[in-house]
């Protein structure tokens with residue numbers, strides 16, 4: 024019997040999971056590659072998906088292990104990957120066979136203990152054919168209001184619970200409800216099992232990984248490692264597909280009745296605990312990424328608690344990230360409940376799931392090795408070399424020598440009132456810097472001074488290496504020496520205002536192309552084409568001909584962001600972009616801003632959304648009475664405020 028009698032507990036933090044995996048991969052002689060995620064974890068830790076390749080890149084037979092598709096479940100998959108790599112080291116593989124371990128493909132979800140990703144997207148609903156448009160789930164729409172509530176307790180919550188109980192009874196219990204909810208939906212970004220509006224970072228990264236490492240494969244077995252559905256402590260082996268394919272026949276030949284095949288479809292059913300009604304699974308992605316291979320996509324699904332209990336935990340966590348405070352005692356309770364719903368702290372559960380999964384790996388791998396796939400493909404491709412670091416994202420790359428923006432010793436008074444008393448800030452390309460502080464501390468004034476909507480009294484402003492030249496007027500006040508330079512620099516610094524500031528008499532499209540055509544002198548046709556692209560990005564494709572007055576606040580703000588992006592700014596200043604919005608519209612705007620951060624835009628953000636600032640920023644400045652009282656990395660600043668003022672401020676706002 025395999026000796027896993029004393030497995031290390033799964034429940035360790037993201038950084039340790041990575042460290043264990045990387046160590047095991049190194050010992051196994053793997054080529055290690057790191058795909059850096061643009062955001063960071065709750066402790067300020069860097070986030071990344073690690074990829075270990077044992078064997079040659081041109082191997083025709085490939086075994087792939089994927090963990091953490093649903094972030095919080097990642098501890099299980101990570102434990103399996105690490106243990107399997109470790110206990111078989113040193114690996115001696117036939118030339119034509121390789122192992123590709125993809126560690127924590129949704130690193131944000133694992134680090135923050137969420138099933139979903141940074142945009143509330145269920146990655147296992149995100150691998151749909153986006154060209155064909157998002158699938159429809161009208162039956163979810165009827166349930167949304169009962170599943171997603173604004174208040175943790177009170178009459179609104181009680182009404183929602185009552186409505187959910189009534190709907191569940193009408194559908195014949197949880198077994199009737201789950202296939203509708205878990206089918207995935209693409210219309211409610213704040214809802215459950217949201218599939219997104221386009222390919223997420225994890226989706227794109229999986230695609231990049233498979234393009235880099237799986238291109239030569241002709242025979243591939245892929246394990247996607249999950250927990251949370253099925254009977255407690257039982258690791259079920261499944262294969263999910265939209266239709267029959269030759270990989271399924273292979274799977275049945277290898278595993279016999281141990282393998283359950285789930286064929287998905289609108290009305291499909293299964294008793295495995297996973298949703299047969301859903302599409303967009305990882306299985307679809309891996310088959311698509313290896314069109315020339317016979318692919319056997321497998322899912323290991325380790326049962327935990329009863330379906331309704333797991334759904335309750337997911338619902339509560341959804342509320343927490345939308346409307347609650349993760350750091351509060353209630354927030355911590357909700358997190359603990361969610362973790363327990365996916366990774367029970369039960370040594371027997373952990374032992375069973377690990378041991379059985381490793382046996383499935385062994386069996387699959389033995390069969391893979393025995394297949395005759397005709398040797399290595401494309402011998403010209405280089406074999407694995409030493410560790411490579413892939414940093415596809417500008418935000419993640421090392422800071423450039425020249426900051427994208429630097430402000431030194433800025434002073435500003437209104438009459439006798441000194442609002443800024445020597446504020447400074449520097450942001451490298453791709454960095455997000457947030458400014459927090461009480462009302463009246465000078466945050467907005469600082470932003471307005473940067474692009475000279477207000478004239479600073481003193482100080483230096485340097486954008487992308489070019490300093491705004493100032494001179495003293497006859498009254499002794501500073502003013503720009505060259506207005507043409509100011510106009511030029513302003514065109515490189517985009518500003519998003521609290522109150523949107525769209526032209527009311529122009530359509531959304533006209534608002535967006537106005538500055539590119541008149542200031543940058545772009546051809547109108549080019550500006551229009553780009554405007555449509557930007558509208559797609561902010562989810563407003565269908566609103567291009569509307570006037571601002573016909574849009575909701577959230578839509579207006581997203582249009583305003585698209586207008587700012589149309590100028591391709593070096594730096595984007597956002598002045599409390601969500602504070603004029605009704606609470607239910609805040610999320611849609613934050614999602615767009617988060618996407619901008621992920622894409623490596625340099626941003627200075629003034630905000631009262633503390634949780635958001637913490638998640639999205641590389642650096643935070645706390646302003647108090649016109650001075651930077653404290654600055655630092657978000658995790659450090661929020662966890663260990665040094666000044667009493669910041670401590671009090673956080674106590675009031677968190």
Ligand SMILES: Nc1ncnc2c1ncn2[C@@H]1O[C@H](COP(=O)(O)OP(=O)(O)OP(=O)(O)O)[C@@H](O)[C@H]1O
Nearest residue numbers: 437440442460461462463464465466467468469599
């Ligand atoms: N144009 C102006 N004329 C006179 N005083 C002004 C002007 N603009 C801002 N102030 C004052 O400067 C101080 C700082 O205002 P500012 O809007 O920069 O603060 P803030 O930190 O952004 O506050 P909030 O979070 O409430 O937006 C306030 O006392 C405000 O009344």
